[in-house]
Amino acid sequence: MNEKQATHHATPRSADRLLAILEMLAEDERGCTLAALSKRMGTPKSSVLNLMRALTQAGYVDHVEGVYRLGGRAFRLASAIVARRRFPEAALPILRRLAETTSETAMICEMAPGGDEFVYIAKAESTQALRFAATVGDRRPLYATAGGLVLLAYLPKRFVDDYLSRTTFSKLTPYTKTKRADIETMLQEVRERGYALTTAGSTLGLTGIAAPIFGTGGLVGGVVLGIPTERYQLHSQELIAETCAAARDISEVLGQISQTQSV
Structure with missing residues (x-):
């Protein structure tokens, strides 16, 4: 799923989830695993994984060795x-x-x-x-x-x-x-x-x-x-x-x- 497709299929609920993910990652400098995000959101891992893929491909999140952290695009947005x-x-x-x-x-x-x-x-x-x-x-x-x-x-x-x-x-x-x-x-x-x-x-x-x-x-x-x-x-x-x-x-x-x- 590319960024355009992710935007096209986004719903108000998924948009809320995307923002919640970004807020959680902003609060934790060490980053979060998929399991930790799923638990904190009360959302199945499969659903969270789809959101993380969209955020990662768009550059808002980095995924390294199983840990998700805010990416460069998120920092540029915050700075702006x-x-x-x-x-x-x-x-x-x-x-x-x-x-x-x-x-x-x-x-x-x-x-x-x-x-x-x-x-x-x-x-x-x-x-x-x-x-x-x-x-x-x-x-x-x-x-x-x-x-x-x-x-x-x-x-x-x-x-x-x-x-x-x-x-x-x-x-x-x-x-x-x-x-x-x-x-x-x-x-x-x-x-x-x-x-x-x-x-x-x-x-x-x-x-x-x-x-x-x-x-x-x-x-x-x-x-x-x-x-x-x-x-x-x-x-x-x-x-x-x-x-x-x-x-x-x-x-x-x-x-x-x-x-x-x-x-």
């Missing part, structure tokens, strides 16, 4: 969860540095529940009188913003295709792109250059730059820099470079947290 819980707090020093270096408002965004918008989850504000005005908790559409485009560009293709198929694209400004083909072109450009850039896509007079943040489990969120367009035009390359560097630095921090938790 720990790093995710430390996000965005661990990123705040880098976000503040970005805001200070550029004198612009810097934000961190992630997908909002529902999958149609993103939400700002952290902010370091510009001290300039004319600045990007946004608040932690604000939601924005994916298709018309730099933050949304950078998330869409790195999300699974199946999700993106579904989003593009079911979403009604409204003109938020005269410059908002509302044709699916145009949005797909923008997403491809984001993947090629590594950042998203929009001018007046959702707000007149505003340019947004966004770069992706990755953790050990893949895309985590994005760094967004909001700039009045006149100021952006004066320092465009520097602002893009600083935003991308901040996103890379945050991704590195999240990776370091995961590695520390894995040791």
